[in-house]
Amino acid sequence: MTRWAGWILQSLGLLHLVVLGAQNTQYFGDWLTGALWNLPREEFVHPAGAAGAFWVSIGSFALPLILLGALVLSLARREVRVPPFIGWALTAWAFVGAAIMEPTPMILVLVPAVLLIRAGKDRPVASR
Template sequence: MTTNVLPRRRDVVLAGRITAFLGALHLVLTLAFNLQYLPAWFTGRLWFPANGLNELPPDVGAFWLTIGSFGLPLLLLGLLIGWLGRRDVTPPAFLAWTLGAWGTILALLFEPSPAILLWVPAVMLLVAARRQA
């Protein structure tokens, strides 16, 4: 007796992997470019910046670009999407639309940004949701 270990929702699993990859890539690259600020994060300088949140010092800005950014939630969302796909569950279309809209807004407001690439898994999820409907 053989068991089918291949996911039945390969498109959803792949969309999840792409999403997780983009989140992980964001974390790794931004951390690599901002390692010089890492020691300051453990000194309490992130608490109540001198000029408030209006004028962030470089070490505080680096924190929000790396650990405090969308990278980790995006990685977790990608892992969740892949987990759902391996269980033959297609996420609802609103998740795909939100992911694509979020990527668009990020790309429009902050360049250079690869955030527009979020439309790749978003479209894959939209196609999967449409097939299931």
């Protein structure tokens, strides 16, 4: 179950990066020329254009989600239990995100979250 959770987390993060990155390719040049440096405060409050594209792609939680999935997979390969609070935190994040914005694919995070919660209950913590 833990390995599945890790693969799903990585897949969701990668899918987010690829889909939203592909939809915003016209801004890549702006990012590389420093157009996002010294933005006015308004651009942080209401990001649009190159700034908005940055926050929905590379500046989003997609990369940390990929890294969390890699960590979960690494722990599973070493047979180290992932603490159930990780699954519970992902559950809360998915519900809050879904409550704020519907429809959202964020609810899909519940799948690996439940897998991590269940896996944590099935295996005791290894003693050292």
